[in-house]
Amino acid sequence: MRAALRKGWCPSVLRPMASGDGLIVRVNLNNGRLSPVLARALARCAHRFGNGLFDLSARANLQLRGIGDATLSPLQSELCDLGLSETEEAPSTARNISASPLAGIDPQAILDIGPCVELLRDRLTRETILHALPAKFGFIVDDGGALSLASEKTDVSFLARRRGGVPHFLISLAGRAAGECAIDDLADAGLRIALAFLELRDAPTERMAGLVRRIGVAAIAGEAGLAPTTETPVHDRPPTAIGAYRVGGHHVLGLGVPFGRLDAAMLERLADIAEASSGELRLTPWRAILVVAVTPPDAASLADIALIFSEDDPLRAVAACPGAPDCANATTSTHEDARRLAPFARRLRARGIFVHVSGCAKGCAHPRKAPVTFIGRDGCYDLVLDGTTADKPIAAGLSGAQLNLALQQLVAKIDA
Ligand code: SF4
Structure with a gap:
């Protein structure tokens, strides 16, 4: 069942991608929706066949990490049984449709x-x-509703x-x-x-x-043969998805996932809270998961797990890819460096991403402009201002400590 493996492509169930911590398998969910039963099944798969870690992708899909050569085939069979695998008849491209996360329940739509x-x-x-x-x-x-994808x-x-x-x-x-x-x-x-x-x-x-x-x-x-238009798309910042709010007759609890990384135990807890409130999980492209429920989800019961409960949280100011050692292309510990930079980044921008810490020039975590972008190379970082990982750096060879200094200086300028 195993197809040829390649680095740097878009992984799917039948075409996994090799990475630093094993194989990555991307599960392309139906419009980003996940029932509690399916969420628990995926958590079990991550435990049994991988290293228990998931990444939430920018297309509202889940990637299982750390799959071993020996466990790939049983994982593929399991995902096939769950209806989560592409097939000859329905390849992964047929599943690459992102829909508004509140589709079907949003009165503003x-x-x-x-x-x-x-x-x-x-x-x-x-x-x-x-x-x-x-x-x-x-x-x-x-x-066109409350959580519009127009920014994507x-x-x-x-x-x-x-x-x-x-x-x-x-x-x-x-x-x-x-x-x-x-x-x-x-x-x-x-x-x-x-x-x-x-x-x-x-x-x-x-x-x-x-x-x-x-x-x-x-x-x-x-x-x-498209009919012409005089309208233009407006790519505003992503909407605010985190917090507890009502959408029509539903209760929504939006939870941020730090750098899009979650583990099987977190997914099981999210499945529990969704089930207890007669709801389901909906994934978003903004490193956030929504519990969409009939009764109010019990946010307090999640206080002990590493999720984000406010858009103001410093970790929402920084985007970071898995970096080293998880990704074979990386030479820097992006998550560690991003956590250190987060408080300064939040001082510089109250909402949205201010800093992008990328393990290499591919820029997986934030393929768009950021005010500050650090690009890992040979164990240090290059710095791009107001650009993407494809733009020309204004400084090169910065150590982790120098990143902090650069941002501290920007904060000091603003505070002066
Ligand atoms: S941007 Fe990060 S996750 Fe993507 S290939 Fe580079 S190091 Fe790996």
């Missing part, structure tokens, strides 16, 4: 996108020609909008406005865009962002 997502998933599965899409090729379907960028986004009281989807390709479609046309438009992409790309690994840079949005929209 322009529409319930659930049926649209299912139709799109069905088209991506049935049209076998689309199985040639790159493994990372993704779709976003956003309902992926290959193809459908963003619900209303004009003259009539809802429609604004379509963006790699974050650039490309056209619009009627609500009922989403699956067809998604199919036409994917076919146009396959027709126009110049290499199997090219993504939509590369194609847009090479030939422009208009050429792709023309090939896909």
Whole structure:
């Protein structure tokens, strides 16, 4: 059952990725939703077949870490039985659809996108020609509600909008406005865009962002036959997902996951609290998990586990990838360094991410601009201001202690 292993690609159940602590298997969940039963089953899998650790991905999926060569095959069988594995008939690309985390229950939403997502998933599965899409090729379907995904960028986004009281989807390709479609046309438009992409790309690994840079949005929209739009996507900061709040008739408890890392025991506790409040878990792309429940979830019962209960928490000011020793590409302890930097980072920005600590130039944890980005290289860090890991550093070879100093100086300037 084991497929060839490669470093640096997008892992799935049948195509795991080798890393510093063993194999990584990414479980692509149905719209990021996780029942208590499924959450406990995944926690058991992490205990039995891996090192008990998970990472919450930027696409609201869970990655099991530390899978051994001998335990991969039984894990794959188990995940297959749980309905969590891609198959020949339904490859992982058919599962790469991110939907608004409160879909179906949010009174602020322009529409319930659930049926649209299912139709799109069905088209991506049935049209076998689309199985040639790159493994990372993704779709976003956003309902325009309280926890909108409009801040996220992926290959193809459908963003619900209303004009003259009539809802429609604004379509963006790699974050650039490309056209619009009627609500009922989403699956067809998604199919036409994917076919146009396959027709126009110049290499199997090219993504939509590369194609847009090479030939422009208009050429792709023309090939896909999209209706033109005068609207533009607005990529604001991610919404506030953490805290206890009401959404329609539901109680929501949003919990931050430090650097997206959680263990099997934490997942079991989350399953317990969701079950006790007649609810389920919903994963978000913002390193946060929601307990969406009928009765108020008992947040106090989670006080002893390392979750984040407020957006103001210093750890929410820093993004960090697994780093060393978990990732074979890393030479620095990103989580350790990020924890040290967090209080200074929070002083510099009250909300949102201020510092990105990346183990290497790949920038997995935060593939977008941050005010301060530290990029691990040969046991030290390079520093980029107001950019991404792809930008030119203004300083190089900084030790962990020097990172603190750099941020302390920025804090001192602001306080002066
Ligand atoms: S950014 Fe971090 S997790 Fe990603 S490959 Fe580099 S070291 Fe590994």
